[in-house]
Amino acid sequence: xxxxxxxxxxMTFAQAAEAHLDDVYGYLAxxxxxxxxxxxxxxxxxxRALRLWHRFDPRRGSARTWLCQVARTVALDHFRSERxxxxxxxxxxxxxxxxxxxxxxxxxxxxxxxxxxTAGEREVVALRxxxxxxxxxxxxxxxxxPTNCTTRLNRALKKLQEALDVAA
Amino acid sequence: MSQRDLAAELRAARLTAPAEVRERVRRIAAADxxxxxxxFTWRRALVVALPAAAAIAAAVVLTHPSSQxxxxxxxxxxxxxxxxxxxxxxxxxxxxxxxARLAPLxxxxxxxxxxxxxxxxVPSADGVSxxxxxxxxxxxxxxxxxxxxxxxxxxxxxxxxxxxxVPRTHLREAMTRLSALGTITAEHLDxxxxxxxxxxxxxAIARLQRALAGLRAQEQTxxxxxxxxxxxxxxxxxxxxRAATIRNAHFATVSVHLATPEQVLTHHKVQHGPLxxxxxxLMWLGIGAVxxxxxxxxxxxxxxxxxxxxxxxxxxxxxxxxxxP
Numbered sequence: 001x002x003x004x005x006x007x008x009x010x011m012t013f014a015q016a017a018e019a020h021l022d023d024v025y026g027y028l029a030x031x032x033x034x035x036x037x038x039x040x041x042x043x044x045x046x047x048r049a050l051r052l053w054h055r056f057d058p059r060r061g062s063a064r065t066w067l068c069q070v071a072r073t074v075a076l077d078h079f080r081s082e083r084x085x086x087x088x089x090x091x092x093x094x095x096x097x098x099x100x101x102x103x104x105x106x107x108x109x110x111x112x113x114x115x116x117x118t119a120g121e122r123e124v125v126a127l128r129x130x131x132x133x134x135x136x137x138x139x140x141x142x143x144x145x146p147t148n149c150t151t152r153l154n155r156a157l158k159k160l161q162e163a164l165d166v167a168a
Numbered sequence: 169m170s171q172r173d174l175a176a177e178l179r180a181a182r183l184t185a186p187a188e189v190r191e192r193v194r195r196i197a198a199a200d201x202x203x204x205x206x207x208f209t210w211r212r213a214l215v216v217a218l219p220a221a222a223a224i225a226a227a228v229v230l231t232h233p234s235s236q237x238x239x240x241x242x243x244x245x246x247x248x249x250x251x252x253x254x255x256x257x258x259x260x261x262x263x264x265x266x267x268a269r270l271a272p273l274x275x276x277x278x279x280x281x282x283x284x285x286x287x288x289x290v291p292s293a294d295g296v297s298x299x300x301x302x303x304x305x306x307x308x309x310x311x312x313x314x315x316x317x318x319x320x321x322x323x324x325x326x327x328x329x330x331x332x333x334v335p336r337t338h339l340r341e342a343m344t345r346l347s348a349l350g351t352i353t354a355e356h357l358d359x360x361x362x363x364x365x366x367x368x369x370x371x372a373i374a375r376l377q378r379a380l381a382g383l384r385a386q387e388q389t390x391x392x393x394x395x396x397x398x399x400x401x402x403x404x405x406x407x408x409x410r411a412a413t414i415r416n417a418h419f420a421t422v423s424v425h426l427a428t429p430e431q432v433l434t435h436h437k438v439q440h441g442p443l444x445x446x447x448x449x450l451m452w453l454g455i456g457a458v459x460x461x462x463x464x465x466x467x468x469x470x471x472x473x474x475x476x477x478x479x480x481x482x483x484x485x486x487x488x489x490x491x492x493p
Binding site for chain 2: 017022025030043047050107110125132160
C-alpha cells in the first residue's frame with residue numbers, strides 16, 4: 001500500500017494523461033475507424049479515467065494499459081449506441097467512417113485494405129502493432145488469453161495481406 | 169508485402185492527438201486537484217467490519233450462559249448422578265456444616281437395605297488421614313467394619329474413600345459422628361424395604377413344608393421320594409436366601425469421601441481456566457466455519473455459474489458487435 005501510494009504520488013493523473021494521450025487517441029481512432037469519433041471518445045475516456053483514478057493500481061499494470069482499458073469500455077459503449085442508432089435510422093454508417101484518411105502517412109492501397117478489417121481486428125492491430133504492446137498486456141485489455149490475442153493478430157494481418165494482394 | 173513490412177508501415181503511421189483534444193484533456197486533468205478520492209470504499213469498510221463482527225461474535229460466545237461454569241467457585245456441587253438419585257430417595261441435603269441433616273429411618277421391626285453416602289471437606293492432608301482413622305474407629309465402635317479403604321495424597325492435596333458396614337440400628341449415631349469429621353459437602357441416603365420379600369419367602373416356605381408333610385404321609389414310592397427331595401432342597405435354598413438377606417440388612421453400607429479443599433479449587437481451575445474460554449471460542453468458530461462451508465458452497469457455486477454465464481454472453485455480444493467493419 002505504501003509503495004502504491006508512493007508510485008501514484010510520483011505519477012499524477014495529469015502526467016499520465018499527458019504521457020499517454022496519443023496512445024489512447026490512436027487506439028480509439030484505429031478501433032472505431034473514425035477520427036472525429038476518436039476525438040470525442042478520447043475526451044470521454046479521460047473524464048471517466050479521472051473519476052476512476054483512485055482505483056488505478058500500478059502493481060497490476062501500467063497507466064497506459066489501464067487507460068486503454070478505460071478507452072475500450074468507452075469505445076464499446078460508443079459501438080452499442082451506434083448500432084442502436086443505425087438500426088433506428090436504417091443507415092449503414094460503416095462506409096462513411098473510412099471516407100477520410102485513416103492515418104497520416106499510410107499508402108493508399110493499405111488505407112483501402114484496412115476497410116476490410118472488422119472493428120475487433122483493427123483493435124488487435126492497434127494494440128499489438130501500432131501501440132506495440134506485448135501479447136499478455138494486449139490480452140489483458142481485450143479480456144482474452146495471450147494465445148487468443150496472437151491468433152487474432154495473425155488472422156487480421158493475413159486478411160490485410162490478402163486484401164493488399166487483391167488490390168495489387 | 170510481408171507481415172513484418174506491413175507491421176512496420178502500420179507502426180510508422182502512428183496518430184497523434186489533435187491540439188484541441190490535448191487541450192480538452194489538460195482541462196480535465198486540471199480538475200484532478202479539486203477531486204478528492206473517496207474516503208469510503210468497500211475494502212476499507214470490510215477492514216473495519218470484519219474485525220468488529222469477529223469481536224461481537226466472540227463477546228456473544230463468551231457471555232453465552234452455556235459457557236459459564238456450572239459450579240459456584242469454592243464450593244463443590246453434587247455429582248449429577250447423585251443429585252438425580254437424591255431426588256428419588258427419601259431425604260437429601262447438600263452442603264452445610266455440622267451434623268448430617270439426613271435422618272436415617274429407624275425401623276427395627278422391618279428388614280431394610282440402607283446405603284448412605286457422605287462427602288466431607290477436611291482442612292488439611294493430615295486432617296484427611298486423621299479423619300479416616302477416626303471413621304474406622306467409629307464403625308468398629310458400633311460393631312461395624314470397613315470393606316473398602318482408598319487414600320491418597322499429593323503435595324497439599326489429599327483424599328480418601330471408605331466404604332463401611334455399620335449396624336443399621338446404630339446408623340443414626342454413626343452418621344452423626346461421621347459428619348462431625350469435616351464439613352459436609354454432599355450426602356445421600358437410599359433405603360430399600362425388603363420386608364415384603366421376606367414375608368413372601370416365608371409364605372413360600374410354609375407352603376412347601378405343608379406339601380412336604382402331605383407327601384411324607386403318602387406311600388413312599390420312588391416318584392414320591394424324588395418329589396420330597398426336590399421340595400426339601402427348594403425349602404433349604406429359600407431359607408438360606410432369607411437368612412442371607414436378613415444378615416445383610418443388619419448392616420447399613422456407608423460410603424465416606426474425605427477431601428481437602430485445595431483439590432476442589434484445583435479441579436475448578438483445570439476446567440474453567442483462561443484457556444477454557446479460548447477453547448470454547450475456537451469451538452464456536454469451528455461450528456461457524458462448518459455452517460459457512462455447508463451453506464456457502466452451493467451459493468458460491470451458483471454465483472460462479474452465473475458469473476461464467478454472464479461473461480460468456482457478454483463476450484459473445486462483444487464479438488458480434490466488433491465483427492463488423
